[in-house]
Amino acid sequence: MSTYRRYTDAEIDTANDTDLPELLASLGYQVRRVGSYYTTQEMDSLRVKDRRTWYRYSESVGGDAIEFLRHFHGMAFPEAVRYLLAFNGCPVDAPSPLPLRKTRPSPRRGRPAFVLPQPNGDNERVRAYLRGRVIAPSVIDGFIRTGLLYEDAEHHNCVFVGQDGAGKAVFAAKRGTYYRGGAAFRGDVAGSDKSVAFRTPCDPVLDAVCVFEAPIDLMSWFTLYGKTNALALCGLYDAPLDTYLRENPHLRRIILCLDADGRGRETSRKLVAKYQNLGYETEEQIPPSGKDWNEYLQKQNAA
Numbered sequence: 001m002s003t004y005r006r007y008t009d010a011e012i013d014t015a016n017d018t019d020l021p022e023l024l025a026s027l028g029y030q031v032r033r034v035g036s037y038y039t040t041q042e043m044d045s046l047r048v049k050d051r052r053t054w055y056r057y058s059e060s061v062g063g064d065a066i067e068f069l070r071h072f073h074g075m076a077f078p079e080a081v082r083y084l085l086a087f088n089g090c091p092v093d094a095p096s097p098l099p100l101r102k103t104r105p106s107p108r109r110g111r112p113a114f115v116l117p118q119p120n121g122d123n124e125r126v127r128a129y130l131r132g133r134v135i136a137p138s139v140i141d142g143f144i145r146t147g148l149l150y151e152d153a154e155h156h157n158c159v160f161v162g163q164d165g166a167g168k169a170v171f172a173a174k175r176g177t178y179y180r181g182g183a184a185f186r187g188d189v190a191g192s193d194k195s196v197a198f199r200t201p202c203d204p205v206l207d208a209v210c211v212f213e214a215p216i217d218l219m220s221w222f223t224l225y226g227k228t229n230a231l232a233l234c235g236l237y238d239a240p241l242d243t244y245l246r247e248n249p250h251l252r253r254i255i256l257c258l259d260a261d262g263r264g265r266e267t268s269r270k271l272v273a274k275y276q277n278l279g280y281e282t283e284e285q286i287p288p289s290g291k292d293w294n295e296y297l298q299k300q301n302a303a
Helices: 009-016 020-026 065-073 077-087 124-132 137-145 215-225 239-247 262-277 293-302
Strands: 031-034 037-040 046-049 053-056 061-063 149-151 158-163 169-180 183-188 208-212 230-232 253-256 281-284
Touching: 009 065, 009 077, 020 031, 020 037, 020 046, 020 065, 020 077, 061 065, 065 077, 124 137, 124 149, 124 158, 124 169, 137 149, 137 215, 169 215, 208 215, 208 239, 215 230, 215 293, 230 239, 253 262, 262 281
Parallel strands: 208 230, 208 253, 253 281
Antiparallel strands: 031 037, 037 046, 046 053, 053 061, 149 158, 158 169, 169 183
16 A cells, blocks of 8 residues: 655645756756757657656657656656655655755756666575565576676665676666555666667577566566566667667567556557568567566466
């Protein structure tokens, strides 16, 4: 049960007054200015106007800072407000928010340097957290052994590491191992290359790749059905799939294993059409029950 408190109108206003180019840069997007608006290298149809509102023309969707985190990072409304208040330096549990800033620092230029979080001396909290999500110990150990997963020293988060075609770490997604205010922390390491995201090394014997929204869903599939070529978009942005296909031209089949909620199904249908038009054999795999593959795995374990 969520323990988020009700936010005041003033706190919500503070969250929505967030400088969007600054926020996007902190999340690892490559922000650039084009005339009177801002966009990103990762989403060239995105337009940020007046530094406070955004619109993505390829999806015909837009909004404020809260809606950006909800749409592209899967946050619930209270989680997004909490994140933005913290980003703006406002104590979340203060009786009233700090005054709105009248001036803003200049937006960062380009992508910030990517540095992996300092690893912890062991991975016990990560192992315990993922075992609690019913991920098989052999799957957990396999990802740790190959350097794709570890526990950070500062907050004991799961760190899911994305490696490029040369095996170099260029992306990392963090997932909290304990719940704070009803939801675990989620976020990408600054400077992450979102066109790579999280994926397994490609087996040239296999001609298919399974595509998930989140690393834990990918690991759930491995627990249920075994290893395969797989990637997690860490959202619904499909550039990581484009990259994986470009790096592995022998792949001809795409199995879309996105969430069973409205956004997941809508995105899956769009990607089926897109990649079929590009000549790929494309299919959808929907979790038989639950919102995503981890929920289905947990239901199977409880049966």
